[in-house]
Amino acid sequence: MIDEDDLQAFREGIARVLEGAADRTQLHAHLDGELALDRTLWEQAAELGWLAIGLPEEAGGLGFGAQGLDILHRELGRCAAPGPFIASLAAAQVLAETADSDVKDSWLPRLASGEAKLAVAARIADGPAGKDSWLLGDANSDAALIPLATGDWGLVGLEGGQPVELWDRTRSVLTADIDSVAPLAVLDGEATSRALTRHLCLAIASDSIGAARAITEITVAYMKEREQFGKPIASFQALKHRVADMMTMIVAGEELVSLAVQSADAADPDADIWSSLAKVRASDIFVHVSNEALQMHGGVGFTWEFDVHAFLMRSRLNELLVAHNHELRDRAADGFAQALEEGRQVLELAL
Amino acid sequence: MTEAIDTRILDCRDDHEAFRKAVQTWLAEVVPPDTMQRMIDADEDEGVTIQRDWMAQRGRVGLGTPHWPAEYGGADLSLMCQVILAEELARYEAPVVPAFMISHNHLPGTLLSWGTDEQKRRYLPGIPRGDIWCQGFSEPGAGSDLASLRTRADRKGDRYIVNGQKIWSSMAAFADHCILLARTDFDAPKHAGISFFLLDMKTPGVEVRPIRQINGRREFSEIFLTDVEIPAENLVGPENGGWKVAQSTLASERGVIAFEYIERARYVVERFYAEALKNDATWLRDDQLRREFIDQIVELQANRLMLRRLLSESGYDHKANDMLPSYIKLQGATFRQRFSSLLTRLAGLEGQRFAMGYEGVYYPAMFTFVTSFSWTIAGGSSEIMRNIIAERGLGMPRA
Incomplete structure (x- = not known):
């Protein structure tokens, strides 16, 4: 059991650092290509030990597990922070869970210190990766975790990766000629695919729900300032009710993300159901909320100078990573059916 | 004995x-x-x-x-x-036990904060013996805008004479007593002229007419009050201070009740899915319907999780959770309506055959669906919840 106060202190520490290191001006400089915020943030994260947060202590990590990663990703989501955090941190958790000890020994310390970065298949459901497959992660990643033609998964070296220009400029995706590369390590297909799906779903869910709350707060603050017809637009009931619905979704979504995180940390047999559904719900909420946020900003929301678009673009990418939300719903429905068949109380919740 | x-x-x-x-x-x-x-x-x-x-x-x-x-x-x-x-x-x-909702929660919630010793001694011991209380708050002209109520109570010596009409009083037809709001000062601003009374339902001049509801039940009633005499000692709190007293009453709608009701929904959902799987229900082969069902399970779990946070030892009375009851009410009412609406579609044409249910039982589907409007309308409508969330929670200014 991790101490609540430690987690709280950790959350505050991250928030404080990001406030100075990834504010709106810096984010916009990054979007304009004037600042490599992805790189500077990554370096800071490495220095502050954030990259070690989820890994077990024996692998050089801090042992905060999914709970620690949840805190980090929510805070990064809040600032629409650039960087390969989701891909590399999820891959590190997967290696810690499923790889042989020599693979762990050679990779985990370097991943925990930030010396190495990993990319991952951007979609899990598509079968073996090819040269056109999208890899989520930094263009200079040391390797990528991908499904191989054999049915296993492999860690393959990356050379000559081609960045894909995305609508979401806070993320990077690349393609690479990976067929010709011999894998650096081979991992069990079934276990790796499941673990990576789970960790990516959790990370995307945390990122989405943190970002959704932040853009809602930004929007409410703007609505209190912006006056039309002689009044702040925040006083209009038609808008208040939409904002109330957004916040209600977010508060509910935060609980679902926390449930998924706890059940992953507890290695609950139904953890995959809840991580899939947390990604589905949180990314759907993020898309809806960003959409509403832009509309409520009115014309300025359509301008590059305002922040909304960074969140809007991020939400659409989040929604489509790992697997389509309808595929994840189907997976959860099957998982739920199986759990009932096996007599598990899948809906039981702790007090 | x-x-x-x-x-x-x-x-x-x-x-x-x-x-x-x-x-x-x-x-x-x-x-x-x-x-x-x-x-x-x-x-x-x-x-x-x-x-x-x-x-x-x-x-x-x-x-x-x-x-x-x-x-x-x-x-x-x-x-x-x-x-x-x-x-x-x-x-x-x-x-x-919806019949005892007011008796178990609202009455003690009010009397323990505002009642005289005599009132507490006189009324509380009757509750464990099965006394039923109802609530006379809403009026035909005072629903969401409760403070505009117009039932009047005129002081005459050691008693008040009450005239007016109340509505949406649950279980009034069975009630022994009623907690009643009436206006005692028509010149004061609307919140400042209201008083809170304890009314014996057997008093002459009290007439109860059950309301025939769309779900086939008659739990709600209208109460007509004609020259009803209430002894002055049945005033709770100060004269004209009833609005503040009523806030304690409404605050006593504690999360435990909402918690028990949503926990009941869980078993219905679980059993419904298990039955569908066992009978190989046709809707399971429709991807769209199956996904909608999963989405409702997600909403169900979210409501249960929010209630657990509210009721956890650290969460209860915690300042950060001030708005949680409003989020829970809005999200839970929406869930009930959408879920029962989905169940109605899944039940197919056969589900349109009239079949009675009971509040809190969650089946049959069509009964639950039409009853779900009492969740989105009563106890602060979903629209009022949205106002509260926006104004009190997010500080958005009143128009």
């Missing part, structure tokens, strides 16, 4: 697991498997009888009003034990 209470369950209160086990053992003995069906088949009178019998049953093990202070016949049960009890009542499908 009252019957001695079997304290075997209450004796376990300091050990939560033992308390839960004891509650389970007792429920397994006293709740017959056809309880929910009996409630569904019952008419209004029989329904109240089932509830009275059940409360007597609970009273025998000291679980009649366990959340009350011992001084007034309660058991001073901790919040955690109340939550465990609610969880198990739902799991074992014990009878729901």
